[in-house]
Amino acid sequence: MQSQKTYTVDEALKKMEHFCSYQERCHKEVAQKLYTMRMIPDAIDHIMVKLMQDNFLNEERYAKAFVSGKFRIKKWGKQRLTRELKQKDIGKTLITMALQTISDHEYLNTFHALAEKKAESITETNPLKKKKKLADYLFYRGWESHLVYDKVNELF
Structure with missing residues (x-):
């Protein structure tokens, strides 16, 4: 051993x-x-x-970097970001502060671009199944339900 x-x-x-x-x-x-x-x-x-x-460890800086990176690279919505940060024992106040670093304009643009790109790639022919696939994908990414439902109905 x-x-x-x-x-x-x-x-x-x-x-x-x-x-x-x-x-x-x-x-x-x-x-x-x-x-x-x-x-x-x-x-x-x-x-x-x-x-x-010695400032090697800073939860606020961590939360902001995490939100920024996962939003820009993985295109996660606020709900997924919140859930992931909670799993890392980050406090509510810090999560809120970190989420505020994303501008509403950038947030919505990212959401619409992601939804439209995914919608084009779905090969399903049944319109209901197509809607469900898109909605499931966006929910998994952590986007808010009102955004998801509005977009799914707009696209199909």
Whole structure:
């Protein structure tokens, strides 16, 4: 059986600084990583505090980066973004603040472009099945139901 490497607090801190500087991280991800490195709870707390003091770890910055990236790249709607951030234990206030970084104009333009592109790619001939496929796709991406239903009815 192979023994797992153990880390001193300083080694773990350096490793986590690198982990956080490479990509924005939330508290939950860092704590899980430290746990898998077999750090004791006191050491995890100490390292987390140090990372926050040195600005390697910042939930507000994380939430904004997450929302911006997932919205622009994966074209997720606000409901999916909210759900994913809640799973990462991000607070309601920070989620609201991060979602406000998306302008209403950009949000709606992205939604319409995504819906129209998907509608063109659906090969289904039955109009009801076609509507359902588009609606399911947009709901999975986290777009609000009133937007989805209006768009589906407009397109088909």
